[in-house]
Amino acid sequence: MKAGRQPExxxxxxxxxxxxxxxxxxxxxxxxxxxxxxxxxxLHRHSYYHILWMCNAxxxxxxxxxxxEIKPYSVxxxxxxxxxxxxxxxxxxxxxxxxxxxxxxxxFPRAEExxxxxxxxxxxxxxxxxxxxxxxxxxxxxxxxxxxxxxNQQRWRYDVVRSFLQILLIRLRRLHRxxxxxxxLPRSYSLTRSFKVLIEDHYLEFGSVQDYASLLFVTDRxxxxxxxxxxxRTATQLIHDRxxxxxxxxxxxxxxxxxxxxxxxxFDDFAYFCRxxxxxxxxxxxxxxxxxxxxxx
Numbered sequence: 344m345k346a347g348r349q350p351e352x353x354x355x356x357x358x359x360x361x362x363x364x365x366x367x368x369x370x371x372x373x374x375x376x377x378x379x380x381x382x383x384x385x386l387h388r389h390s391y392y393h394i395l396w397m398c399n400a401x402x403x404x405x406x407x408x409x410x411x412e413i414k415p416y417s418v419x420x421x422x423x424x425x426x427x428x429x430x431x432x433x434x435x436x437x438x439x440x441x442x443x444x445x446x447x448x449x450x451f452p453r454a455e456e457x458x459x460x461x462x463x464x465x466x467x468x469x470x471x472x473x474x475x476x477x478x479x480x481x482x483x484x485x486x487x488x489x490x491x492x493x494x495n496q497q498r499w500r501y502d503v504v505r506s507f508l509q510i511l512l513i514r515l516r517r518l519h520r521x522x523x524x525x526x527x528l529p530r531s532y533s534l535t536r537s538f539k540v541l542i543e544d545h546y547l548e549f550g551s552v553q554d555y556a557s558l559l560f561v562t563d564r565x566x567x568x569x570x571x572x573x574x575x576r577t578a579t580q581l582i583h584d585r586x587x588x589x590x591x592x593x594x595x596x597x598x599x600x601x602x603x604x605x606x607x608x609x610f611d612d613f614a615y616f617c618r619x620x621x622x623x624x625x626x627x628x629x630x631x632x633x634x635x636x637x638x639x640x
Contacts, residue, residue: 420462
């Protein structure tokens with residue numbers, strides 16, 4: 344791969360268009376019913392945290408190109424920057440809960456601790472909770488109280504909203520069953536997080552783990568150990584994951600052909616790009632483009 348080209352931008356919602364504008368946006372909550380713009384089947388990103396609480400729906404939710412079933416009492420957790428889109432074969436009912444990164448830090452000041460925010464932790468691989476009818480019936484009144492407080496617009500409403508949301512997320516967290524790889528040292532997590540930030544900035548120009556390790560002032564081995572402990576994957580795999588994510592996005596959303604996408608991602612060898620993609624995705628680039636451009640056109 345060689346440096347110098349930047350791919351097209353994915354549609355990105357900087358603030359929730361349901362409420363709040365610009366830097367003033369902190370939080371909003373809206374019903375899914377009766378909104379012509381929902382569901383959003385096209386793949387897109389948010390710059391804020393996004394929770395989809397499905398009271399009743401039937402369909403699929405594609406999140407970072409993994410597909411999850413949507414069914415009644417599903418709760419999905421989407422972090423800033425993740426690519427997603429969803430469909431429902433019936434009129435969906437439920438809520439979209441949106442809050443800014445600033446609001447999230449007010450909720451969980453120690454967000455580096457995986458146990459404090461498991462649904463938005465980088466090592467978490469199951470961004471959905473399927474509640475039982477009993478669990479939903481127990482938690483739903485909290486959501487209604489949250490909605491009521493937000494709509495009333497009384498003094499200090501954000502303080503009350505923050506408290507209700509924190510209680511709701513903690514109650515949901517109790518239902519979460521952690522993976523073994525999520526029990527990691529904060530030090531390893533911190534290094535991995537810094538590595539992921541660098542990947543986002545340099546994945547089109549840096550080709551080796553050593554390039555990143557040098558910027559982080561650690562050895563290749565130390566970086567690999569931290570990443571492995573935090574995510575269960577190697578540092579090289581995370582770099583490849585980011586390149587593959589961009590390849591998938593371009594294949595699904597752009598009008599570029601496969602050769603043009605390979606060039607845009609700085610692959611000098613078109614055939615190597617095709618082998619690299621198929622090895623990791625189990626589909627050729629053309630097969631992937633056909634599958635997802637049809638599903639989300």
